[in-house]
Amino acid sequence: EADIYQTPRYLVIGTGKKITLECSQTMGHDKMYWYQQDPGMELHLIHYSYGVNSTEKGDLSSESTVSRIRTEHFPLTLESARPSHTSQYLCASSDYRAEAFFGQGTRLTVV
Amino acid sequence: GDSVTQMEGPVTLSEEAFLTINCTYTATGYPSLFWYVQYPGEGLQLLLKATKADDKGSNKGFEATYRKETTSFHLEKGSVQVSDSAVYFCALRPSAGGYQKVTFGTGTKLQVIP
Numbered sequence: 001e002a003d004i005y006q007t008p009r010y011l012v013i014g015t016g017k018k019i020t021l022e023c024s025q026t027m028g029h030d031k032m033y034w035y036q037q038d039p040g041m042e043l044h045l046i047h048y049s050y051g052v053n054s055t056e057k058g059d060l061s062s063e064s065t066v067s068r069i070r071t072e073h074f075p076l077t078l079e080s081a082r083p084s085h086t087s088q089y090l091c092a093s094s095d096y097r098a099e100a101f102f103g104q105g106t107r108l109t110v111v
Numbered sequence: 112g113d114s115v116t117q118m119e120g121p122v123t124l125s126e127e128a129f130l131t132i133n134c135t136y137t138a139t140g141y142p143s144l145f146w147y148v149q150y151p152g153e154g155l156q157l158l159l160k161a162t163k164a165d166d167k168g169s170n171k172g173f174e175a176t177y178r179k180e181t182t183s184f185h186l187e188k189g190s191v192q193v194s195d196s197a198v199y200f201c202a203l204r205p206s207a208g209g210y211q212k213v214t215f216g217t218g219t220k221l222q223v224i225p
Contacts, residue, residue: 006154033213041149041198041218048212090154092213099145099204100213102154 003027006091006103013081013110021076021106023091030095032074034058034066037088037105049074081110113138117201117216124191124223132186132219134175134201142203144168144177144184149198149218158186158199191223 004025013019025032034047035058045058049068063085064078074093078085088107094100118133136142143162147155159168164179173188184201201216 031212041220043200043215043218045212092155094204094213099143099157099160100155100202102147102156104154105152107152 004091004093004101004103006089006106008106009104010107011109013108015080015082015110017081019078019081019108021089021091021108023074023076023103024072025074025093025101026072027093027101028071028095029093029098029101030071031093032068033092033094033100034064034074034076035090035092036060036062037090043090047076081108083110086110113142113203113205113212113214115201115203115214115216117199117219120198120218120220122219122221124221126193126223126225127190128223130186130188130191130195130221132199132201132221134184134186134216136182136184136201136203138182138203138205138214140206141179142205144175145202145204145213146173146175146184146186147200147202147215149200151197155200191221193223193225196221196223 007022030051032049035043044060046062047066090105091103092100114137145160146158148158159170161168161177167176198218200218
């Protein structure tokens with residue numbers, strides 16, 4: 001059974017606040033991803049990781065940062081949230097044997 | 112680099128109509144191919160997959176055949192239902208070697224009306 005969890009599901013926060021979106025998976029996958037999804041639905045890869053202590057910027061520039069200290073955990077942090085960060089954020093994981101599994105997503109609104 | 116091209120939506124169909132959503136890809140070697148579905152307010156779920164040429168993936172009445180000669184992986188369903196309304200994403204994972212980063216298409220929104 002695929003298990004990848006994102007918290008919170010919904011977050012409304014004020015401008016300038018620091019936020020961390022959590023993502024955890026229990027499948028032992030080495031690769032993890034963060035996507036930002038437009039209201040128009042296209043997925044934009046903003047960060048990915050090939051394993052512990054490995055992080056890379058994705059195709060879309062983002063002011064967020066990520067860390068991968070443990071295989072199962074891939075949190076995303078925004079130091080100072082702005083309204084332009086309002087979006088849906090999707091976390092995923094995979095390994096060479098399997099397809100990517102997605103979390104339920106976090107819908108972030110910055111007011 | 113690798114890329115996936117999907118037909119633009121939205122696609123609007125009446126219930127019981129035939130569905131085709133086109134997907135073509137660019138990649139070296141023999142990538143694995145996937146279709147994902149996203150229902151409103153949810154993450155993406157794997158719908159079906161194919162890992163080698165001429166494989167047919169199928170699930171919930173949906174089918175797609177991995178065509179190496181045309182680099183395509185079109186999604187089909189013979190009779191759609193209102194509950195099939197969702198966004199559908201085509202994706203590929205490169206063949207063995209390298210970092211095997213998954214690449215997604217832009218998504219196609221399907222709306223089925225009663």
